[in-house]
Amino acid sequence: MQRTEIRALYAGASQYAGQRVTVCGWVRTIRDSKTLGFIDLNDGSCFKGVQIVFEAEHVENYKEIAKQNVGAALRVTGIFVETPEAKQPFEIHAREIAVEGTSTPDYPLQKKRHSVEYLRTIAHLRPRTNLFSAAFRVRSAAAFAIHKFFQERGFVYAHTPLITASDCEGAGEMFRVTTLDLENVPRTESGEVDYSKDFFEKPASLTVSGQLEGECMALAFGKIYTFGPTFRAEKSYTQRHAAEFWMIEPEIAFADLQDDMALAKDMIQFIIRYVMETCQQDLAFFNQFVDKGLLERLSHVAESDFGHITYTEAIEILEKVNDRFEYKVHWGSDLQTEHEKYLTEQVFGRPVFVTDYPKEIKAFYMRLNDDGKTVAAVDLLVPGIGEIIGGSQREEREDVLLGRLAELGLNPADYWWYLDLRKYGGVQHAGFGLGFERMVMYLTGISNIRDVLPFPRTTGSAEF
């Protein structure tokens, strides 16, 4: 079926002037006064809709159209008319209108402001609202920007597994994946769960990170990235945590922490620039209705140098103003969002890398610095959100890595293949993780992760 998308009308307005066009979409508003009516028709191809002017004189089934409800789907053929004096740059004067699908007066998305809490209960319909239409369009553009960034630079996209039977990730609570009958869990003779009867013949879980497998790939391809779903089974009711979310994890070989930071900066700036170029209508909406400072902040981050301090320097700065924080900091404590925001917003006024954290608060695979106390970790803090990226140079020295495993009481046998990477042509390498939803929140100003995921999964909630 031939139709012109409304996006194309905005992109090439003058070329359509006086032309006959067919558009299809859903009624956002409709009003009529006996012989003349107006419809705001939206087809989701871009943020804005198009005004349809329909007159009894020109539209055979005027009465049928005039009684349509909000939410109905229409196919409209008419004349494209530029309207330089009106609010909207053009409108369509209808000649034929067909009803593709009716709606009802109780359609949940009437022309009024709905709370985001209510809209979450109708996640199947909320993409038809301004807010969610824009949010998921930005999400899509940002995802493509990420692929484009890495592919143009020769990175190999690696699909690391989601189901994992290895216990060696150690980053938070995991969901169990099983085909055992929970009503009647099979037992071994000694009374334990008989995982030999399970699908994978051993306990399996949903991954919390593809990093370790990503390292395998980086030490073959040089530069790789992952982009896939990740899971956390931690009970949480905050605005920032979902049980299922998407993560990007690049990993680069023959590279150190400086290279890692340069990559992170380039990637963040690329994503912002790409979304600002391709989603102008959407970002204008967010800037006007969700977060007044959004466009200014994004432009600033896209162009500015990023700052850099060590964790130790950060603590010195923060200790001087400890009285303004709920959580007081000292050397050895982890940074909370309030500290991160203070550093990036008050001290730097721009994004800032914090590096070289105490080894005690970071993961076993991070490269031990020469001081023996800190590791080559890096977090990127950005104004308005705090930490957006966490990464590190990885420990490539087998003996040091074995020492770290021992310190933490971890069993080297569980890490045999990870250790192999250090035995056979191990090289300096580094990587980081970007939580995709956090990036989308940053790009839109939306403050609740439930509103940047089409169908969010959170503690106690897996609807639709």
Place this chain on the structure above:
Amino acid sequence: MQRTEIRALYAGASQYAGQRVTVCGWVRTIRDSKTLGFIDLNDGSCFKGVQIVFEAEHVENYKEIAKQNVGAALRVTGIFVETPEAKQPFEIHAREIAVEGTSTPDYPLQKKRHSVEYLRTIAHLRPRTNLFSAAFRVRSAAAFAIHKFFQERGFVYAHTPLITASDCEGAGEMFRVTTLDLENVPRTESGEVDYSKDFFEKPASLTVSGQLEGECMALAFGKIYTFGPTFRAEKSYTQRHAAEFWMIEPEIAFADLQDDMALAKDMIQFIIRYVMETCQQDLAFFNQFVDKGLLERLSHVAESDFGHITYTEAIEILEKVNDRFEYKVHWGSDLQTEHEKYLTEQVFGRPVFVTDYPKEIKAFYMRLNDDGKTVAAVDLLVPGIGEIIGGSQREEREDVLLGRLAELGLNPADYWWYLDLRKYGGVQHAGFGLGFERMVMYLTGISNIRDVLPFPRTTGSAEF
């Protein structure tokens, strides 16, 4: 750290002639004769490596280098020399070589042919072999081609959920996702599993398809696609089935089965052309060592028209030659791979769409045809593999859909949100699913799904 990727050397060979370059990579082969040695160094940036010539006269640590093992990681600085008379177009005459990481004589990937079965047991190292290096590079390029295809055409990339608590997908056995303690499953007073104690407070599983959620998005954005992991808990030891695999599911509104077929054809041809352009070295390898007819078949499919017959016509053709099939066909029976391959390879000699299957062998959501017996389903069959895509126009008529649910004994209440899509501005829409691994197998000639997934998850196996 500055290095030039070997890919860049191949792309711009003459510009490097006589220049000093630094390359980093892993030793594939090494041989020396006292004062002169040769190394095949591979950095994974492209299929081919570069020959390093090192001489005692120019390289200070000649002896150290000469005794390196296969698998060692080196950083080589030297002069780029064109060698138009030799097998390889250029080589590097080393001036400095640093050992980034040693290897050992027992490195598993020695210069000899290993069985793919053995290589699966070292999935952390196999991307360093020719076969898997090429396979995962093609996989990455194909994935990007898919994003590029849809994004350039204005489709919104939709992340549909992986964890689902709805039972309405009905396409195969599912993995249960739980945080309940399997050693001690909590029970209600009446003795059943107490799912109110589970993370989502009800039973949850891993999705087998994002289609139903994808339809919600298509009826807001007009055109969407998903690209994400999907799961099947069916016990299977075949070459074609994995428990975790990736799937692409586009969904288009204001569209019928013809539009769906046109989209499928365009997408398949776009992917093939993109991979043929960007992975020439890799495809040349597959064509030479894995599947001699590969390039010819891909070129043919990329350029040819696709055939089209109905299921009923297909059965008529197949019944005439029923004696050559293990499974005899008759109207009403599902097509097996042997039938599909016969149709596309023997009858058509090119890809062919088969449409309008009996409703009894297809899913409830497929649009009922006017004959009341068949549905607007489509499978795309391609030479060498059989079915690669399955899709349909969706039933947009609420009353007909309710009738189908009733016929199948399904409870409409479980589908309330899916039915809402028909109530509020429902329109003709269609979509299909492409199993990504099947596409990669098609692009490479690799016959086992375990060899196109970096870390495959199959019945009884979830290593790494």
